[in-house]
Amino acid sequence: MTTFVDRVELHVAAGNGGHGCASVHREKFKPLGGPDGGNGGRGGDVILTVEQSVTTLLDYHHSPHRKATNGKPGEGGNRSGKDGQDLVLPVPDGTVVLDKAGNVLADLVGQGTSYVAAQGGRGGLGNAALASARRKAPGFALLGVPGDLQDIVLELKTVADVALVGYPSAGKSSLISVLSAAKPKIADYPFTTLVPNLGVVTAGSTVYTIADVPGLIPGASQGKGLGLEFLRHVERCSVLVHVLDTATLESERDPVSDLDVIEEELKQYGGLDRRPRIVVLNKIDVPDGKDLAEMVRPDLEARGYRVFEVSAVAHLGLKELSFALADLVAKARAARPAEEATRIVIRPKAVDDAGFTVTREEAEGEPLFRVRGEKPERWVRQTDFNNDEAVGYLADRLNRLGVEEELMKAGARSGDGVAIGPEDNAVVFDWEPTVMAGAEMLGRRGEDHRFEAPRPAAQRRRDREAERDESSREFDGFEPF
Numbered sequence: 001m002t003t004f005v006d007r008v009e010l011h012v013a014a015g016n017g018g019h020g021c022a023s024v025h026r027e028k029f030k031p032l033g034g035p036d037g038g039n040g041g042r043g044g045d046v047i048l049t050v051e052q053s054v055t056t057l058l059d060y061h062h063s064p065h066r067k068a069t070n071g072k073p074g075e076g077g078n079r080s081g082k083d084g085q086d087l088v089l090p091v092p093d094g095t096v097v098l099d100k101a102g103n104v105l106a107d108l109v110g111q112g113t114s115y116v117a118a119q120g121g122r123g124g125l126g127n128a129a130l131a132s133a134r135r136k137a138p139g140f141a142l143l144g145v146p147g148d149l150q151d152i153v154l155e156l157k158t159v160a161d162v163a164l165v166g167y168p169s170a171g172k173s174s175l176i177s178v179l180s181a182a183k184p185k186i187a188d189y190p191f192t193t194l195v196p197n198l199g200v201v202t203a204g205s206t207v208y209t210i211a212d213v214p215g216l217i218p219g220a221s222q223g224k225g226l227g228l229e230f231l232r233h234v235e236r237c238s239v240l241v242h243v244l245d246t247a248t249l250e251s252e253r254d255p256v257s258d259l260d261v262i263e264e265e266l267k268q269y270g271g272l273d274r275r276p277r278i279v280v281l282n283k284i285d286v287p288d289g290k291d292l293a294e295m296v297r298p299d300l301e302a303r304g305y306r307v308f309e310v311s312a313v314a315h316l317g318l319k320e321l322s323f324a325l326a327d328l329v330a331k332a333r334a335a336r337p338a339e340e341a342t343r344i345v346i347r348p349k350a351v352d353d354a355g356f357t358v359t360r361e362e363a364e365g366e367p368l369f370r371v372r373g374e375k376p377e378r379w380v381r382q383t384d385f386n387n388d389e390a391v392g393y394l395a396d397r398l399n400r401l402g403v404e405e406e407l408m409k410a411g412a413r414s415g416d417g418v419a420i421g422p423e424d425n426a427v428v429f430d431w432e433p434t435v436m437a438g439a440e441m442l443g444r445r446g447e448d449h450r451f452e453a454p455r456p457a458a459q460r461r462r463d464r465e466a467e468r469d470e471s472s473r474e475f476d477g478f479e480p481f
């Protein structure tokens, strides 16, 4: 028998963005060509997609590390690097994606439903894209951003309308085999069924699916037998069916106490209280079974259950059962809000684009100002710290976003430590403000105002505005904000 895997831990890595290229156009007799370094390509995403033909998570159990390809670096001659390829991982219908703490990230139901598990890093801009009126030939390019790394857990929950629960050998698999075309393994020893079986039933105009769960025994909630692990498969079902054995040879068992035991285990598992239930008394082809069924029926009905007497082997009472189930399923479907559209793509929550925070901390008695925010942290990752011009460009970007202003408001002074990023992965530097209180720009790095003719205030403002426009334009095409 093939191993069935319904829970795996998966480590996914999106592709890194390719680095931008810093290059200057060269041609014979034309020594002063412009910058022509192309942009790096985007790293590929890792995407989980529901594929009906896939029924287990076995593949991921065998190889739990998956990586999308990196974007290629940009090249001279304005050649952009190729984007990395997305890695599409097919998963079964009903796969739930969780983080390591157990929070549900996505619930994938319906052919084609997708979830972006790790996002590829952006490619870095080449120096051609970084050129502007005032920075005509940048001698640097932006680095590609590393792709997301995520550790996720995939859990498979069978998507069936009806779930059969009961003791081992009660006849759950036998019932599926006679109600549907499914051919599960059936045998007279306990725990024949090790993984849920799924069948499709047609009753009148209603088509529904029916699944069994490996047999439950007292103490299943403490891990006895196969445990309750498989109950996650019935969590989505609209109807629960208790399959009770009327012909068991075990002296201490009878249908009513069996029901109590299973109910207790379901309670321990939790979350199934409000699911409608019916009771099936199976094996009434056995004479003693029929007598016992008739004996316990009033007791069960008094508890509010609808009771069906059937025989999976002798095909008794099946039609009635099948139509009653169809009825309950149809009612549950009608009560449910309109089916969620399938083929949706779920992306991780949008990152908080514009925002950033500045907080004051103490580090070894010295003040340390921590900057957190999607943009500043990404910009730091894009910066080649061996290149002064690139570092200057970073300072400009931070300044334009208002980081310097906020630092100043938070009380930072020249020489104080500033950390950009989380505690375990921050870039720390000594702050040298490039602005003065009142946000008047003193000068940008790499530029020296002594070489410029003095400009009247109005002219300076116009220049500054022009530059701001330019800088927002310069990102638009490549980095959707």
Ligand SMILES: Nc1nc2c(ncn2[C@@H]2O[C@H](COP(=O)(O)OP(=O)(O)OP(=O)(O)O)[C@@H](O)[C@H]2O)c(=O)[nH]1
Binding pocket: 166, 167, 168, 169, 170, 171, 172, 173, 174, 175, 185, 186, 187, 188, 189, 190, 191, 192, 193, 194, 212, 213, 214, 215, 216, 282, 283, 284, 285, 286, 310, 311, 312, 313, 314
């Ligand atoms: N006489 C009689 N035997 C039945 C009936 N239904 C099932 N059986 C027998 O009971 C035994 C167990 O049946 P299964 O369908 O494998 O039971 P199960 O509930 O799926 O058991 P597990 O998978 O072990 O939990 C088999 O030998 C079946 O032939 C029935 O209606 N009448």
Ligand SMILES: [Mg+2]
Binding pocket: 172, 173, 174, 185, 186, 192, 193, 212
């Ligand atoms: Mg079975």
